[in-house]
Amino acid sequence: MTQFVKGNEAVVMGALYAGCELYFGYPITPASEIAHGAAKWFPMLGRTFVQAECETASINMMFGAAGAGKLCMTATSGPGFSLMQEGLSYLAGAELPAVVVDVMRAGPGLGNVYPEQGDYTPAVKGGGHGNYQVFTLAPASAQEMCDFTMLAFAMAAKWRTPAIVLVDGLQGQMMETVELPENETPAPDFSSWAAEGVAATRGNLVKSIYLDAAQQEEFNIHLQEKYARMQEDARAETYLCEDAELVLCGYGISSRIARTVAEELRAQGIAAGVFRPVTLNPFPRAQLADAVRGRKVLAIELDAGQFADDIRLNLAKAGLGAQAADVAMVHRMGGEVVAVEDAVAAAKAHLAK
Amino acid sequence: MKTIEQKGMYREFPRCGKPHARTTHYCPGCGHGIVNKLVAEACAELGLQDRTIFVDPVGCGVFTYYYWDAAHISAAHGRASAAATGVARARPGAVTIAYQGDGDLGAIGFNNAFQAASRGERFGCIFINNSLYGMTGGQMAPTTLEGETTTTTPYGRDPALTGHPLHVCEVFNQLQAPFYIARVSVADTKRIMQAKAAIRKVFELQRDGKGYAMLEILAPCPTNFRMDAQKAARFCIDEMEREFPLGVFRDRSAQAGGEESAAAPAQGSALAVRPVPRFNSCAELFSASAGAQAADGAPERGAGMARLSKELRFKFAGYGGQGILSLGLCVAEAARLENLHTLWFPSYGPEQRGGSASCSVVVSPQRIGAPSVEHPDVLVCMNQPSYERFAADVKPGGLVIVDETVPVAKEPPEGVRLRRVPAIAMAEEFGVPKAANTMMLAALKVCKATGLADASLEEALCASFKKKPQLIEKNREIFHRAAKALENRNA
Structure with missing residues (x-):
């Protein structure tokens, strides 16, 4: 079955197929259609939609629901995402699975409601306090907003971690055809750790506090080992990279622009390809290194260079320090989107250097 | 020493970690x-x-x-x-x-x-x-x-x-x-x-x-x-x-608690436990709201017409209330019916409250890359500000369709065709002043601007009135009348 829906609506569809039972949210443009869809569809399936009093409440309601062993989610945009950072740290600290969708708008501050990718660092590195990470996925179409929301629930449950679905306002508003999943995911069993209000879970304790420094360090080491293992689920997509002399790197909406730019460059006789991280954390470092080794790299992004810096960091960590120093960037901010012709020009300029 | 059992508490407090198993962390007198x-x-x-x-x-x-x-x-x-x-x-x-x-x-x-x-x-x-x-x-x-x-x-x-x-x-x-x-x-x-x-x-x-x-x-x-x-x-x-x-x-402990009901709780009563489901599965829920589905083997659908061979980018713009967004949706829906890749997005946010509305549509035989329509192949304008804002960006070889009420102070760029269409006037003449967008759809058909089969456009138009079925036949009729009138003008 296919549906022609906004990316934001596709998120709700994916969440329902993934078995998400509770939605907690506070409206904010350009993410509000997710709340609208949840309010419309969750009750139809006997599931729970709660309009919270603020984003701080949303994320802490999720802490309670996840602690009680149920799959739950929220969706927001920049200012609301900022308010949720403390809660995300608590979720990570208590190792609770939950999904937050951030439909990015332009910032800082109130900014505006047009697309930006300026939330990269908090969404990918963990924007709250302490040594934690989140599992971050970057869809680039309405289909992926459905599919990756499902995947986010699966990864959140697998790794007992909050997962972020990171998109931008344009993708949220854009309608595309979505092929709905064949099957619904059965509810996972969290009874070994969750507080479910039944005899079997009476001894369970959900917490992020370790008053003893040695215990807290031990827990931190456990978390870091878990995050290292998450690398097995790192994903990337490449396009026309095999013979490329220049590889365009972008995620989400920027990866789509990169695709058109690569085609345009090829039409002009320049062998260009695209590397697109699908998971931003864990970052597909090995895949990046394979895709760009010995080639020029141009990052495309809708921010001040947060993503390009991460490309440089990952190249350096992969032992490609010289290439890291040579990464160029074409970008826009404030709600403006990189134009294909501007990126084509930037690619040519980078190759000519 | 005998340990006194305390009802509801653990027998010992190992989570506390104090040397004495029964010591609490509270101060005396707390x-x-x-x-x-x-x-x-x-x-x-x-x-x-x-x-x-x-x-x-x-x-x-x-x-x-x-x-x-x-x-x-x-x-x-x-x-x-x-x-x-x-x-x-x-x-x-x-x-x-x-x-x-x-x-x-x-x-x-x-x-x-x-x-x-x-x-x-x-x-x-x-x-x-x-x-x-x-x-x-x-x-x-x-x-x-x-x-x-x-x-x-x-x-x-x-x-x-x-x-x-x-x-x-x-x-x-x-x-x-x-x-x-x-x-x-x-x-x-x-x-x-x-x-x-x-x-x-x-x-x-x-x-x-x-x-x-x-x-x-x-x-x-x-x-x-x-x-x-x-x-x-x-x-x-x-x-x-x-x-x-x-x-x-x-x-109010004597009052009844919440029931398994979606009905609003009365004053001073408890929240419903959870809503009563109306559907048993996601598939059931979403098939109830699904739009027209592309027929099996839809690529063959437009047999007899050349299937769209290259990507086309559209921009639709006018005043809010002129049906601009649904016009764009009709074109996207028609493409969908032919199993083409398509996307649609509106101008959104504060922009939508300022009077002007616009949307972008991309239709392609291949997976669509960049979604933005910076240089449309086809621009449809129903008011003057949109013409002034977007006409200069149209691709060489492209087409601009404007309503006749729009003054064209400046010609579009060289190599871009301009078609003036009395969409608003025709809609009034046909007694359906809100249907100027349907007139524009007829213009797109007559100009062969979409690369899509006429039947697909018509079916998409009908599908857009799914929620107001009484309007389907009227719109189908005026769509045909408008197309005929425009063809006669051309001839």
């Missing part, structure tokens, strides 16, 4: 210790330990999970009521109890507690008021008495600088939803017995699935009062009770 005992007793005596989920605060009460033998969730500072909302919604069969202090609930988390009470969430909130921040070091809380000395009111709380004490029960008593609101004290034996009965009631209300309960408990904090235990208890009775009188503000 009200929390008494309340902890009463809560544990009520939970055990009512046989609710298996069903209970405690939501613990940040503050001195954070470690109740050392003692109470039931499941625990340790929330963020101030957020126990929000977390308890999540717990109660996730596990309506559980007995959910939030335990909070006066900094936690009265200051940072006041709105979360207040809104949960206002919604009538199905949990009980046990709220310890000791007039200051205990664990953090005796700072002023919203409940600090006038003149009371704390570490952040070293000269005594001055209402001129810091306002007056916050009366949580009295504020919450303005709300409709709560079932039970009371203030008790644990400063002496008589008061402790009253507190015990009230705590039991909070559990019973949750056991019976009734609704929200707020129990404020005045408690001494000898350490931060800088008093011995007896003097601290006296302070509770003599000073705190003067500001915070004890009593039951509301007791």
Whole structure:
């Protein structure tokens, strides 16, 4: 079955197929259609939609629901995402699975409601306090907003971690055809750790506090080992990279622009390809290194260079320090989107250097 | 030595990690210790330990999970009521109890507690008021008495600088939803017995699935009062009770609780446990709302016409209310019916309130890359500002269709065709002034601007009136009339 829906609506569809039972949210443009869809569809399936009093409440309601062993989610945009950072740290600290969708708008501050990718660092590195990470996925179409929301629930449950679905306002508003999943995911069993209000879970304790420094360090080491293992689920997509002399790197909406730019460059006789991280954390470092080794790299992004810096960091960590120093960037901010012709020009300029 | 069993508490407190297995972390004379005992007793005596989920605060009460033998969730500072909302919604069969202090609930988390009470969430909130921040070091809380000395009111709380004490029960008593609101004290034996009965009631209300309960408990904090235990208890009775009188503000425990119903709860009744499902599966739900599906083998659909061989980008613009967005959707839907890749997006946000509306559509035989339509192949304009804004960006070889009412002060770029169409006038002439967008769709058809089959455009037009079926035939008719009229003009 296919549906022609906004990316934001596709998120709700994916969440329902993934078995998400509770939605907690506070409206904010350009993410509000997710709340609208949840309010419309969750009750139809006997599931729970709660309009919270603020984003701080949303994320802490999720802490309670996840602690009680149920799959739950929220969706927001920049200012609301900022308010949720403390809660995300608590979720990570208590190792609770939950999904937050951030439909990015332009910032800082109130900014505006047009697309930006300026939330990269908090969404990918963990924007709250302490040594934690989140599992971050970057869809680039309405289909992926459905599919990756499902995947986010699966990864959140697998790794007992909050997962972020990171998109931008344009993708949220854009309608595309979505092929709905064949099957619904059965509810996972969290009874070994969750507080479910039944005899079997009476001894369970959900917490992020370790008053003893040695215990807290031990827990931190456990978390870091878990995050290292998450690398097995790192994903990337490449396009026309095999013979490329220049590889365009972008995620989400920027990866789509990169695709058109690569085609345009090829039409002009320049062998260009695209590397697109699908998971931003864990970052597909090995895949990046394979895709760009010995080639020029141009990052495309809708921010001040947060993503390009991460490309440089990952190249350096992969032992490609010289290439890291040579990464160029074409970008826009404030709600403006990189134009294909501007990126084509930037690619040519980078190759000519 | 014989260990005395304490009902509802663990036999020993290994989570506490003190050398003596039965030592608590509370200071001598602290009200929390008494309340902890009463809560544990009520939970055990009512046989609710298996069903209970405690939501613990940040503050001195954070470690109740050392003692109470039931499941625990340790929330963020101030957020126990929000977390308890999540717990109660996730596990309506559980007995959910939030335990909070006066900094936690009265200051940072006041709105979360207040809104949960206002919604009538199905949990009980046990709220310890000791007039200051205990664990953090005796700072002023919203409940600090006038003149009371704390570490952040070293000269005594001055209402001129810091306002007056916050009366949580009295504020919450303005709300409709709560079932039970009371203030008790644990400063002496008589008061402790009253507190015990009230705590039991909070559990019973949750056991019976009734609704929200707020129990404020005045408690001494000898350490931060800088008093011995007896003097601290006296302070509770003599000073705190003067500001915070004890009593039951509301007791609706005789009323019925929430049902498994989607109907709105009556005043003073509990929230519905959860909505009654109307569909059994996602597939059932979404097939009920699905639009037209592309026929199997749709690529062959336009047999006889050349299938769209290259990507086409469209921009539709005009005033809000002219049907600009649905015109774009029709083209996207027609492409979908031919199993082509397509996308549609509107101008959104404050832009949509300013009078002008626009949307972009991309149609392609291949996966679509960049979604933005910076240089449309086809621009449809129904007002002057849109023409002025977008006409110069049209691709060479492209097409601009404008309504005849739009003055064309400046020709489009070289190599771009301009077609003026009396869409608004024709719609009025046909007696359907709102259908100017249908006239434009006819113009797109006559100009062969979409690369899509005429039948697909017509079917998409009809599908766009799915929710107003009485308009389908009328629009189909005027679509044909308009197309014929425009063809005659051309000829």
